[in-house]
Amino acid sequence: MNLNDRQRKLLFAGLVVLLALVGVYLTVAAPDGDSGDADDRPSAAATVPAGPTGPASPPPGIQSPVKPGDFDLYRLLPFSQQEFATAADLAQRFVAAYGTYRFDEDPKVYVGRLTGMVTDGLRGEIERGATSPGIQDDRRQKQIVAQGTATLDRVRDIEDNSIIFLVTGKQQVTKGGAAGDDSKQYAVTVARDGGSLKVYAFQPADTGQAGDTGDPG
Template sequence: MNLSDRQRKLVFGGLVVVLAAVGVYLTVAAPDHDSGADPAPSARPTATPTGPTGPASPPPGIATPVSPGGFDIYRLLPFSQAEFGTAADLAQRFTAAYGTFRFDEDPKTYIGRLAPMVTGELRAELERGATAPGLIEDRRQQQTVATGGATLDRVRDIEDNSVIFLVTGKQEVTEGGKKTQKSEQYAVTVARDGGSLKVYSFAPADAGQQGDTG
């Protein structure tokens, strides 16, 4: 079939338009594997949670009408009554032990008393403080002897894996032959650590701290 110049130009123009449309379609429809873009949300791998993720057995909840006289608050909390008792005892014992030391005692012995009650991270922090040369020398010069005690004041906060107690540490301190009484309130965070409860962090109460470990 013989085409005039005008007809050939029209056919050529039509082919260009068709090819351009096909190119646009392929560019939009085909997945871009080399662009570095994120995959669709449904294709992204699920992040693996790290650390504690909550109580092993969630509170069962209460579906029946609540009786004020027989209300069991532990059914709504992430810790059982026994766990709360264990955590409170630990916070009190740790604070008392923290405040008990003497100038002629090896710092390793002091840390050895605290170690079973704390996490590995907190133990490292306590050890760095107790073995500071300046502190050791000052206690030796003053012949410091301290006997600690503690009172539980209240619960500051409760999270899925931890509870923060406010505890007042009390000390009877002998320095240079003189006895004094000292006290300071601390925020003591007790958290789940594997299959047990350990002191996770410890700071003056007015400093504040984050309690949850998960």
């Protein structure tokens, strides 16, 4: 079909109007950009688990030339020097307290000593382990008494909200009157929990744990 210039211009204008009407129709007919059953599927935001609160502000960074004799490492970290020291102290105290118990002690007293150091989730895991009949029977039968201490070894990893420490727990253990020593290295994750720092997870270090789950051992 041969069209003159006027006819081609009219045809082009008609197509433009038609496309505009189609766009308006699609916008009105589907304002949510999806089909009617979209509410039956969880959104991506709903499936993201709650986590520790992030830092109030990013690290200040360093703009001036770096001087080896005057280098402030904490300007590059998401934790201040005070927070780092608090987290390290917490990891060390937790491992020492975790390794201290008696066969004739109420397990609720043992768990109570750890409560202020750990998140609610980890507290539940520790409580289930400490109150299990098998562990309690074994400690009573062998009359186990353990006194724990801990040594900070090194930092395994640092994230925006957490620090993973490698901590060696040492125990002086008495079983049936016989004394002995025991030690084990743990990966201990200390994370922001609201306005404080808490032990979020821990596990034997040789499992390659990244600090995201807890295991009361």
